[in-house]
Amino acid sequence: xxxxxxxxxxxxxxxGDNSIINCAYSNSASDYxxxxxxxxxxxxxxxxxxxSNMDKRQGQRVTVxxxxxxxxxxxxxxxxxxxDSAVYFCAERARGGGADGLTFxxxxxxxxxx
Amino acid sequence: xxxxxQTPSHQVTQMGQEVILRCVPISNHLYFYWYRQILGQKVEFxxxxxxxxxxxxxxxFDDQFSVERxxxxxxxxxxxxxxxxxxxxxxxxxxxxxxxxxxxxGSGTQLSVL
Numbered sequence: 001x002x003x004x005x006x007x008x009x010x011x012x013x014x015x016g017d018n019s020i021i022n023c024a025y026s027n028s029a030s031d032y033x034x035x036x037x038x039x040x041x042x043x044x045x046x047x048x049x050x051x052s053n054m055d056k057r058q059g060q061r062v063t064v065x066x067x068x069x070x071x072x073x074x075x076x077x078x079x080x081x082x083x084d085s086a087v088y089f090c091a092e093r094a095r096g097g098g099a100d101g102l103t104f105x106x107x108x109x110x111x112x113x114x
Numbered sequence: 115x116x117x118x119x120q121t122p123s124h125q126v127t128q129m130g131q132e133v134i135l136r137c138v139p140i141s142n143h144l145y146f147y148w149y150r151q152i153l154g155q156k157v158e159f160x161x162x163x164x165x166x167x168x169x170x171x172x173x174x175f176d177d178q179f180s181v182e183r184x185x186x187x188x189x190x191x192x193x194x195x196x197x198x199x200x201x202x203x204x205x206x207x208x209x210x211x212x213x214x215x216x217x218x219x220g221s222g223t224q225l226s227v228l
Contacts, residue, residue: 041221043205044219101161101172104156104158
């Protein structure tokens with residue numbers, strides 16, 4: 001079946017460097033994508049979202065890029081800090097009426113090295 | 115900032131027992147969700163709830179599961195006869211009226227079935 005997945009399970013970067021977390025999706029009906037951050041023992045925390053009519057969206061130190069041609073989503077974190085260490089999930093929501101649930105990817109564990 | 119509140123944070127139960135997980139969504143939200151996360155795995159959608167009825171449910175959400183919004187503020191997930199494989203972290207989430215907007219997740223209830 002169609003699913004959202006991540007390329008790398010673990011990513012280690014030096015504090016202060018930029019990081020890029022990638023996500024592939026296969027559901028062509030998806031029109032909305034979200035990145036969540038999950039720290040140990042906590043629930044997913046919203047980072048940034050993007051609709052399918054956009055290619056790029058920027059937040060504070062974060063940028064999400066969407067390439068619909070190859071069904072690829074990425075999260076860029078600039079000037080990483082120790083507090084950025086967490087598991088990052090991409091999630092998609094398919095087009096349709098009603099309250100539809102999100103489909104989460106497997107997650108990438110980002111480790112910030114001091 | 116408003117938040118989704120879940121109780122209890124940990125629940126231990128014997129196989130075959132009934133459990134009720136409780137959630138207080140953000141007060142002006144209209145869409146409510148339950149997700150679960152088995153240790154080390156991705157977050158999985160269980161059910162969505164809108165206008166006092168289930169909008170969508172996944173294959174996981176079988177006849178042993180039910181949801182209720184008994185009093186306009188609480189949102190509960192009941193598992194009638196727990197199985198060992200129900201052991202997981204259960205997250206409640208809520209969203210505002212626009213289904214495309216970000217979901218807010220609670221910190222979760224860790225359910226352990228012995």
